[in-house]
Amino acid sequence: MSHKLEVVQPKPEEAHRMPYAPAVKIVGACNLMYVSGATPSPLYHDHPHVDSQHDHPCSIEEQTHRAMQSLKMCLDKEGATWKDVVKINKYLTDMRDFDGLHRVLNQYFGDWHPASTTLCVNQLSSPGARVEIDLVVALPAS
Numbered sequence: 217m218s219h220k221l222e223v224v225q226p227k228p229e230e231a232h233r234m235p236y237a238p239a240v241k242i243v244g245a246c247n248l249m250y251v252s253g254a255t256p257s258p259l260y261h262d263h264p265h266v267d268s269q270h271d272h273p274c275s276i277e278e279q280t281h282r283a284m285q286s287l288k289m290c291l292d293k294e295g296a297t298w299k300d301v302v303k304i305n306k307y308l309t310d311m312r313d314f315d316g317l318h319r320v321l322n323q324y325f326g327d328w329h330p331a332s333t334t335l336c337v338n339q340l341s342s343p344g345a346r347v348e349i350d351l352v353v354a355l356p357a358s
Contacts, residue, residue: 236332
């Protein structure tokens, strides 16, 4: 790896109180990959949307797992891992789903906490989706 990711903690003694990094610094040369938002819908689906391709479970946990699997396809294609993610943006249609979302994210990220933003939105592009996630990923320079 030609780069190193470092968490920036203005108050390291308080870091245990946060499920994300206030900032992540990329040290050394690397390429950045911006991963488009993934919902619980299949990564590849028809446009305009076909309703049968957007049959989502009600559970925020299951919807999050489905979105993460689509994101993982992009990471795998470039040889990246969850620990290469420097920024995650999460969009929820109900902020009460925040804890369920994070229970699932912790299964993927483990002890790595990228910089993070969570927004509550009125609606997502995929009918019935309650979550959408996009990423910024640091890749080794080629």
